[in-house]
Amino acid sequence: MSDSTNPHSLVAADVAILTIRDSALSVLLIRRANDPFRGQLALPGGFVEADETVEQAAARELFEETGVPKSASRLDTIGVYSRPDRDPRRRVISVAYTALVPNPGLDRPGGDAAATQWLPVDQALKEPLAFDHVDILEDAVDHARKQLEYTTDATAFCDGEFTIAELRRVYEIVWQTKIDPGNFHRKVTRIDRFLRPTGETTVRDGGRPAALYTAGDLKRLPLPLSPAARTSA
Amino acid sequence: MSDSTNPHSLVAADVAILTIRDSALSVLLIRRANDPFRGQLALPGGFVEADETVEQAAARELFEETGVPKSASRLDTIGVYSRPDRDPRRRVISVAYTALVPNPGLDRPGGDAAATQWLPVDQALKEPLAFDHVDILEDAVDHARKQLEYTTDATAFCDGEFTIAELRRVYEIVWQTKIDPGNFHRKVTRIDRFLRPTGETTVRDGGRPAALYTAGDLKRLPLPLSPAARTSA
DNA sequence: CCAAAAGTGTTAATGCTACACCCATGC
DNA sequence: GCATGGGTGTAGCATTAACACTTTTGG
Numbered sequence: 045m046s047d048s049t050n051p052h053s054l055v056a057a058d059v060a061i062l063t064i065r066d067s068a069l070s071v072l073l074i075r076r077a078n079d080p081f082r083g084q085l086a087l088p089g090g091f092v093e094a095d096e097t098v099e100q101a102a103a104r105e106l107f108e109e110t111g112v113p114k115s116a117s118r119l120d121t122i123g124v125y126s127r128p129d130r131d132p133r134r135r136v137i138s139v140a141y142t143a144l145v146p147n148p149g150l151d152r153p154g155g156d157a158a159a160t161q162w163l164p165v166d167q168a169l170k171e172p173l174a175f176d177h178v179d180i181l182e183d184a185v186d187h188a189r190k191q192l193e194y195t196t197d198a199t200a201f202c203d204g205e206f207t208i209a210e211l212r213r214v215y216e217i218v219w220q221t222k223i224d225p226g227n228f229h230r231k232v233t234r235i236d237r238f239l240r241p242t243g244e245t246t247v248r249d250g251g252r253p254a255a256l257y258t259a260g261d262l263k264r265l266p267l268p269l270s271p272a273a274r275t276s277a
Numbered sequence: 278m279s280d281s282t283n284p285h286s287l288v289a290a291d292v293a294i295l296t297i298r299d300s301a302l303s304v305l306l307i308r309r310a311n312d313p314f315r316g317q318l319a320l321p322g323g324f325v326e327a328d329e330t331v332e333q334a335a336a337r338e339l340f341e342e343t344g345v346p347k348s349a350s351r352l353d354t355i356g357v358y359s360r361p362d363r364d365p366r367r368r369v370i371s372v373a374y375t376a377l378v379p380n381p382g383l384d385r386p387g388g389d390a391a392a393t394q395w396l397p398v399d400q401a402l403k404e405p406l407a408f409d410h411v412d413i414l415e416d417a418v419d420h421a422r423k424q425l426e427y428t429t430d431a432t433a434f435c436d437g438e439f440t441i442a443e444l445r446r447v448y449e450i451v452w453q454t455k456i457d458p459g460n461f462h463r464k465v466t467r468i469d470r471f472l473r474p475t476g477e478t479t480v481r482d483g484g485r486p487a488a489l490y491t492a493g494d495l496k497r498l499p500l501p502l503s504p505a506a507r508t509s510a
Numbered sequence: 511c512c513a514a515a516a517g518t519g520t521t522a523a524t525g526c527t528a529c530a531c532c533c534a535t536g537c
Numbered sequence: 538g539c540a541t542g543g544g545t546g547t548a549g550c551a552t553t554a555a556c557a558c559t560t561t562t563g564g
Binding site: 051052053054055092093094095096097098099121123124126127128135137139268 | 284285286287288325326327328329330331332354356357359360361368370372501
């Protein structure tokens with residue numbers, strides 16, 4: 045068990061922080077200030093400290109970059125990236141997560157402001173991202189699409205109170221499909237504990253006022269939402 | 278970036294090697310020869326070496342314990358286990374995998390023979406497993422159940438050529454349900470590239486000869502198998 | 511009034527379950 | 538022949554997609 049056969053590694057947590065901006069699924073990227081890959085875009089991430097789990101490290105990164113409180117964050121594991129040469133300097137094993145957050149409005153979010161930016165994922169995937177972050181981002185987007193099918197996490201893209209139509213647009217954007225408004229309305233309102241009506245209404249999109257909802261406490265859908273989305277994919 | 282805030286960790290790959298023996302979903306466990314947890318049962322696992330990925334380390338463990346060739350192994354990531362105190366001696370971050378393998382027949386499989394044994398998962402979960410391996414095993418079994426619903430991996434439990442009824446029994450055992458033989462037959466034979474008929478038949482279970490199949494090249498099912506399994510769960 | 515978006519009703523097609531029934535073997 | 542398990546047919550039920558239609562606002 046020498047250090048050359050069972051060496052210690054640095055373990056990092058990287059987070060694909062996804063949101064919906066201007067009708068596009070977008071990801072938060074950071075322009076790297078240091079080598080390796082200085083000046084290139086990368087997913088936010090950092091090393092795991094001695095007293096925290098990997099998931100806690102990811103939640104910490106998410107908070108530092110976006111201000112999303114750790115308790116509210118819904119992190120999902122995407123995978124473990126461990127090609128021995130993925131970091132040119134030393135062995136770093138990375139655990140990747142997705143975080144789905146509401147539209148932050150601002151172009152330049154949290155702390156290290158100047159260096160961070162939102163980019164539509166289509167565009168981000170064409171950038172020469174640092175390390176193997178293109179692979180991670182591809183897997184993250186795939187994962188997010190499935191996540192919406194089997195969980196209630198689409199509500200994580202909506203801020204506080206939202207209308208059924210706003211929720212529908214989340215699915216339409218992530219899945220790149222049209223969804224029938226009437227059928228969608230019936231489907232989601234029939235699922236128990238998915239949505240909680242507030243009793244309020246809004247007219248923010250014009251037309252007839254829409255009822256407002258908040259996310260319910262259901263996490264995993266009893267049946268996959270919209271088998272139709274799969275056939276068209 | 279001192280060593281106390283961004284310390285290096287040992288990274289391990291643990292594998293819940295699952296099979297079906299005597300009509301029970303079973304897992305391969307090893308009795309530990311060394312501290313910590315000397316004498317207790319644990320999942321097979323080992324540290325990741327300098328020139329391999331974590332998944333390769335898991336495949337290596339699988340091969341060492343069962344002889345399953347690395348190319349044939351279908352490993353699926355369960356999760357990352359990283360509670361800082363999960364190993365009483367030093368920081369070890371563990372990545373857990375499931376491997377679904379055909380019934381090996383033997384009670385004492387590969388290499389370190391005397392120390393390994395198959396145990397039904399129900400029973401294994403009552404044992405005081407080493408580290409947080411009870412948590413890992415719980416998650417692994419959960420994961421495997423979902424895996425059968427969305428993928429074709431049930432065939433990994435069958436050795437080479439198998440009948441539809443044998444495949445059905447896999448689902449019945451893992452899901453703990455009865456499945457209608459006729460409906461199941463129709464459903465799986467209709468899914469393109471799930472099963473490849475060999476043209477041969479067998480009478481190994483008595484009754485009318487059954488057609489033999491091998492696994493097709495489909496990996497992910499176009500629709501979840503058996504919505505019924507969910508309602509009864 | 512008209513346009514726009516919310517939400518409801520209705521129908522036709524689909525898919526699933528349950529169960530009856532026939533098939534091909536060993537004994 | 539009979540028992541056993543393989544495999545097919547079919548009717549009734551539940552779910553879904555498509556789309557017409559009503560409701561409630563703003564201009």
